[in-house]
Amino acid sequence: MSQINWKQPALFVLLLAFTVVNLLPIIWAAMISVKNPVDAFMTTLSFNFEPTFEYHLKVWRDSEFLRSFFNSIAVSVSTVLISVSCGTMAAYQLTRMPPGRSRVILLSILGMRMFPHILLALPFFVIAQLFNLIDTYFLLVLAFVAINQPFTIWFMRSFFADVPREIYEAAAIDGCNAWQTFYRVALPIVRPGLWVTSLFSLLLAYNEFLFARVLTGAKTKTLPVAISSFGTEDVSYWPLAAAAAIGITLPIILFMVLLQRHLVRGIAMGAVKG
Structure with a gap:
């Protein structure tokens, strides 16, 4: 009689529990966003309520929320285009440099990222x-x-580091210069990694609160700053804030659904050597 392998079922149960724990706040917010205030403020969990989309409509009819939504989209997309373009070229060049020199540069860059944001926000201001x-x-x-x-x-350096050097050597033998090797050979190989990097860069820019709170005003206020203004003494605060939070997540969910195939390939590419 063969021995039962419990590793895969146990791993599945653990991943399922992890997913449920992470999705629980989103599910809870979605439930509150379709409740009336009297139901939202109940101390016991109850599914016996009449759903309403009044607060979702109220959020999207708010001109300030819509303005902040377009501000977030414009700023986030611009950030992704600039940071991923510059970061990709820098990462490619770092993989072509001697390990000693590139390590110093990479550690210096990482050191800048480790600074608390408040230390950088004040000089920017x-x-x-x-x-x-x-x-x-x-x-x-x-x-x-x-x-x-x-x-x-x-992030992009990890993808370029997986590209075999023999491919670059073959491109040089075929007569490609440095720019042609980057644009025509290396970039198509790491294209799935570009999607993954773009997604995480978009998330960082889209969800950034501190810099947006310090550096923006009424004209360029982004969604994370706008949603904080929903904190009032009105009892409708919780359903309204929950509806705004769900509205904020919808563009990111749509982006991930549309690019799911590229994201899976990119994550797998960054996780497997060779």
């Missing part, structure tokens, strides 16, 4: 005031690129 850049898209994109750049460089 002072410099922006001197040049009259407060409440401008240029300043916000510049700040988001600065805090995202170390992440994109490290």
Whole structure:
């Protein structure tokens, strides 16, 4: 009689429990967003309530929320385009450098990323005031690129490091110069990694609160800052804030669903050597 292998079922149960724990706050927020205030403030869990989409409609009809939504999209997409483009070229060059020199640069970049954001936000604010850049898209994109750049460089370097050097040597033999080797040979190979890096860079920019709170005003306020303004004494605060939180997550969920195939390939590429 063969011995039963319990490893896979146990792993499945653990992953399922982990997923449920992580999804529970989202499910709870989704439930509150369709409840009336009297049901939302109940201390006991109850599924016996009449759902309403009044607060979802109220959030999206709010001109300030819509303005903040478009601000977040514009700033996040601009940040991704700049930080991923620059980070990809930097990461490629770092993989072609001698290990000793590249290690010093990578550790220096990582050290900058380890600084608390508040230490960087205050200098940004002072410099922006001197040049009259407060409440401008240029300043916000510049700040988001600065805090995202170390992440994109490290992430893309892991994908370029998996590309065999023999491919670069074959491209050189075929007559490709440095730019052609990067653009026509290396970049298509790591394209799935570009999608993964772009997603995480988008998440970092889209969810950034501290820099957005310090550097924005009424014109460039982003969604994380806008949703904090829903904290009032009104009893409708919880359903309204929950509806806003669900609204914030929808673009990211849609992006992940549309690019699921590329994301899975990119994660697998970064996890497997050779």
